[in-house]
Amino acid sequence: xxxxxxxxxxxxxxxxxxxxxxxxxxxxxxxxxxxxxxxxxxxxxxxxxxxxxxxxxxxxxxxxxxxxxxxxxxxxxxxxxxxxxxxxxxxxxxxxxxxxxxxxxxxxxxxxxxxxxxxxxxxxxxxxxxxxxxxxxxxxxxxxxxxxxxxxxxxxxxxxxxxxxxx
Amino acid sequence: xxxxxxxxxxxxxxxxxxxxxxxxxxxxxxxxxxxxxxxxxxxxxxxxxxxxxxxxxxxxxxxxxxxxxxxxxxxxxxxxxxxxxxxxxxxxxxxxxxxxxxxxxxxxxxxxxxxxxxxxxxxxxxxxxxxxxxxxxxxxxxxxxxxxxxxxxxxxxxxxxxxxxxxxxxxxxxxxxxxxxxxxxxxxxxxxxxxxxxxxxxxxxxxxxxxxxxxxxxxxxxxxxxxxxxxxxxxxxxxxxxxxxxxxxxxxxxxxxxxxxxxxxxxxxxxxxxxxxxxxxxxxxxxxxxxxxxxxxxxxxxxxxxxxxxxxxxxxxxxxxxxxxxxxxxxxxxxxxxxxxxxxxxxxxxxxxxxxxxxxxxxxxxxxxxxxxxxxxxxxxxxxxxxxxxxxxxxxxxxxxxxxxxxxxxxxxxxx
Numbered sequence: 001x002x003x004x005x006x007x008x009x010x011x012x013x014x015x016x017x018x019x020x021x022x023x024x025x026x027x028x029x030x031x032x033x034x035x036x037x038x039x040x041x042x043x044x045x046x047x048x049x050x051x052x053x054x055x056x057x058x059x060x061x062x063x064x065x066x067x068x069x070x071x072x073x074x075x076x077x078x079x080x081x082x083x084x085x086x087x088x089x090x091x092x093x094x095x096x097x098x099x100x101x102x103x104x105x106x107x108x109x110x111x112x113x114x115x116x117x118x119x120x121x122x123x124x125x126x127x128x129x130x131x132x133x134x135x136x137x138x139x140x141x142x143x144x145x146x147x148x149x150x151x152x153x154x155x156x157x158x159x160x161x162x163x164x165x166x167x
Numbered sequence: 168x169x170x171x172x173x174x175x176x177x178x179x180x181x182x183x184x185x186x187x188x189x190x191x192x193x194x195x196x197x198x199x200x201x202x203x204x205x206x207x208x209x210x211x212x213x214x215x216x217x218x219x220x221x222x223x224x225x226x227x228x229x230x231x232x233x234x235x236x237x238x239x240x241x242x243x244x245x246x247x248x249x250x251x252x253x254x255x256x257x258x259x260x261x262x263x264x265x266x267x268x269x270x271x272x273x274x275x276x277x278x279x280x281x282x283x284x285x286x287x288x289x290x291x292x293x294x295x296x297x298x299x300x301x302x303x304x305x306x307x308x309x310x311x312x313x314x315x316x317x318x319x320x321x322x323x324x325x326x327x328x329x330x331x332x333x334x335x336x337x338x339x340x341x342x343x344x345x346x347x348x349x350x351x352x353x354x355x356x357x358x359x360x361x362x363x364x365x366x367x368x369x370x371x372x373x374x375x376x377x378x379x380x381x382x383x384x385x386x387x388x389x390x391x392x393x394x395x396x397x398x399x400x401x402x403x404x405x406x407x408x409x410x411x412x413x414x415x416x417x418x419x420x421x422x423x424x425x426x427x428x429x430x431x432x433x434x435x436x437x438x439x440x441x442x443x444x445x446x447x448x449x450x451x452x453x454x455x456x457x458x459x460x461x462x463x464x465x466x467x468x469x470x471x472x473x474x475x476x477x478x479x480x481x482x483x484x485x486x487x488x489x490x491x492x493x494x495x496x497x498x499x500x501x502x503x504x505x506x507x508x509x510x511x512x513x514x515x516x517x518x519x520x521x522x523x524x525x526x527x528x529x530x531x532x533x534x535x536x537x538x539x540x541x542x543x544x545x546x547x548x549x550x551x552x553x554x555x556x557x558x559x560x561x562x563x564x565x566x567x568x569x570x571x572x573x574x575x576x577x578x579x580x581x582x583x
Contacts, residue, residue, distance in 0.1 A: 010351060010436060014544040019523035022203050024243040025232070038551035058352035061386065062544060063523070064287040066207060066303030087356050087388055088287055088301050095305035140190060140317075154309055155215050160317045163192045 002050040005043065006112035009056035013089065015039045016060070016068040023067050031067060032074035049076025052118055052125070054110050056082065060089025069096055079118055081125070081134065083107050094141045097149040101134040169411020171323040172391045173358035176279060176298045179407060187322040187415070194315045197224055197275045199284035201266050202240075203231040204304045205247045208285065211308035220314040222255040226275060228266035229259065233518040236526040264491025264517040267291040267299075267459045271376065272493050278394060279408045283310050288459050288541065290383045293361075293390040294376035295398055296408055300389050321358040321388045322417040324349065328378075330425035331366035335576050337469070338374035339461055339539065339559035341422060342381035343430040347440035348420055355386030357417060360410060361393065367424055368395040373463045380460045381541060384437040429574050431537075432557035435545040443562055446572050453536040454485045454567040455528060456512075456560055457520050461539035462490030466560040467498045471506040473564035473575045479511035480570030486528045488515035512567070524548040530555075537566045 007015075019025075021034035036043040053072065059082040060069070069077075069092050079099040093100040099120055106125065109132065110116070117126045123134040136142060143161040147153040153161060170178060170186070178184045180193040198219075200208050205227055212218065219225045227247050235241035244261075251258035259269050266286055270276045276292040282299045283289065285307045292299025300318075302310070310316045326345055332338070349359075359382040363370055370378075375392045382390025394404045429443040456462070456470050467489065479485045487507055489495040495517050498504050504514070521528030522540045530536055530553035538548070543555035556572060565575040 012544050014523075014542070014547050018546050019203075020525050020529070020549075022525075024203055024206050024240055025237065025525060027239055028206070038546040058355065058386065061351060062287065062542060064204075064285060064289075064301040064303050066204065066305060070207070084352065084355070086352070086386055088303060091306055092303035095303060149305070150309065151211060151214055151305060154313070155217075160192050160309075160313075160315075162190055163317070 001115040001117065002048065002052055004052050004054050004110050004112060004114040004116055005047065006054045006110060007056065010058050010061060011055050012062035013060060013065050013068040014062055017065065017071045019063070022065065032071035035071045035075060044075065047075045050078065052116055053077060053080045054107055055080060056107060057084050059085050061086035064088045066092045066096070069093055069098060073098055079120065081106055094137070094144065095150050097145060100137060103132070103134050106132045106134065168415055169413040171358065171414040171416065172296065172360050172393060172410040173298065173321050173323055173389060175407060175410065176281065177318065177320050179279070180281060185320050187320050189320045190317060191320055192315055192317045193281060195224070195283050195310055196280040197226060197270065197282045198307060198310045199266055199270060199282060199286070199289065200225065200227045200307060201231050201286050202229040202233065202244055202247060204285045206243050207304035208308050209246070209250060211305055212312060215308065215312050217312035219254055219256060219311045224314065225256040225311050226270065227251055227256060227258045228263070228269055229261050230265050230518040231523065232525050233261040233516060262492055262516050264494070265459045265462065265519055268463065268490040271295070272491060278398070278402050279405050283307060283316055287383050288380050290387060290390040291376050291380040291459055293379035293382065294392050295372060295402060296391050296394045298389050298391065301383065319356065321356055323358045323360050323414070324354045324418045324420065325360050325362065325416040327362045327364060327421045328367040329365045329421060329423050331369070332424045333427050335561070335574060336427045336429055337559040337561060338370060338377040340427055340430040341424055342378050343432055343440045343557065344422055344427060346381055346384045346438050348422065349385040351384065351436060351438040352386045354382065357387055359385065359387045359390040361390065363392065363395055371397050371465065372401060373465045377460055384541060429559065429562055431562065431572065432543055434543050434554045434556070437542060437557065443558065443572065443574050446556065447577065449556070449572040450535060451483060451537050451566055451571060452534040453528060453530065454483060454563050455521060455536060455538040455540065456486070456563050457488030457490065458522050458540040459490065460541045461560050462488060462494065464494050464497050466539065467494065467503050467507070469560045470564040471503045473561060474510035474512065474568065475506050477510055477568050479567045483567055483570050485512040485567040486515055486520065487512045488520040488527070489517045491517050521548050537563050537572060539563050
């Protein structure tokens with residue numbers, strides 16, 4: 001069963017992937033193995049696809065480097081539950097197809113190492129017999145995610161979600 | 168009810184009046200791509216099966232690791248040059264300078280315009296009232312392919328800087344004070360609209376760029392300085408490019424420049440701002456003057472004025488990296504560089520330098536650096552436990568001479 005990896009407030013993109021391990025520095029095939037290299041050196045090795053990242057306030061502040069969340073996706077991350085997000089990081093998550101749930105009370109209730117199940121469609125997170133309800137992201141973003149990502153959406157329709165067809 | 172400056176710019180572009188909270192899709196004037204994400208940018212365009220819709224609106228800048236530090240980087244930069252040639256997009260190669268400074272100098276970012284950059288400090292363009300915002304590789308690729316982007320019209324925090332800077336302080340101190348007051352997420356998703364009044368309007372373009380640069384450290388989408396002073400002389404300013412007096416703000420803050428004291432941002436968060444006096448005496452191993460925050464000619468002048476006739480303390484490495492080739496040329500022509508070199512500073516290629524810990528001055532475990540840059544996160548410039556203190560060029564220069572954190576004024580007292 002997937003587990004929770006819990007971090008605190010203000011996890012920045014230098015924490016998630018230090019600049020010196022950018023794909024163009026160490027190679028496209030290796031950069032993800034340095035995720036959280038400074039903060040939690042056991043993370044990249046121990047993370048199993050589907051495990052849930054749980055973080056505090058202002059998650060992902062700092063650099064616009066999309067390869068930080070991309071490293072997490074490469075490890076198999078599909079969702080983050082945070083108290084709040086920094087702006088660029090939030091867009092990057094949507095663009096990569098990683099679901100950015102915002103639920104401060106759920107973050108407080110979860111502990112590192114908890115075994116959980118996450119139902120994306122329903123927005124339900126289960127721990128044992130407990131069920132937590134997660135508020136889904138805005139409709140605009142869900143529309144893009146339905147196609148897999150905003151890239152796929154744009155390729156298919158030639159416009160952004162919500163933009164008129166002739167736009 | 169009136170409109171804020173961000174609402175004005177986005178309304179003009181959208182062709183209708185838009186207000187905070189609405190989603191808009193707008194055309195962008197310039198899409199800026201930096202070397203470190205160019206590979207991701209190319210792959211996403213391939214995934215889209217698209218090429219830049221307006222090649223002249225795409226600029227790629229080789230600045231984050233320039234010149235190349237290893238074979239992987241060299242390969243990535245080779246691809247940038249070839250790709251730029253193939254698609255007719257501008258490539259600013261090694262040595263031209265830091266992306267934001269280059270776009271300002273090349274007049275690719277202009278008042279009232281919209282510039283998206285693949286670098287979070289793209290808020291810098293707001294110094295000249297250009298809507299500048301940072302985005303990731305996917306958004307940037309979509310903007311290049313479509314010529315436009317989607318944005319949620321931001322709420323606005325109004326920051327009024329009042330009075331003239333007190334002696335010994337700089338725009339950097341004002342910017343750090345703003346981040347302290349707002350905190351690291353105090354303006355998340357918002358525009359920070361900066362009003363310079365009662366003497367503050369004399370702040371130069373360079374100083375305004377410093378203010379706008381730091382706004383992203385409060386989480387802002389953009390940081391716009393209302394046009395006045397030097398900016399009116401340097402650019403034609405459209406009549407509509409001012410906020411309405413009855414604009415609606417989410418929050419309002421005032422900063423009195425006349426009582427400001429020198430500031431320093433203490434590890435490991437930018438909003439962890441204190442007075443220099445509180446950390447005075449902290450021994451340093453490296454001093455770094457440069458970056459998109461403080462690597463311009465006036466910054467180098469401030470440093471030279473303090474270094475003149477003095478020597479960098481033994482055991483301290485002082486790195487100076489001009490923000491652009493233009494800055495480097497001017498600092499050479501007016502003798503600034505000679506002063507710096509005679510004092511014992513050394514020079515790097517115009518570009519980002521060691522700001523994000525990749526080359527040209529990476530820190531060893533336990534080392535302490537005073538930097539004129541914009542981020543002091545854990546491990547940012549190298550070893551995880553190395554400490555970065557963010558300060559003004561004046562404080563950086565005084566620290567280099569003393570070997571510990573101090574101000575030029577304290578230095579005078581010490582030498583008396």
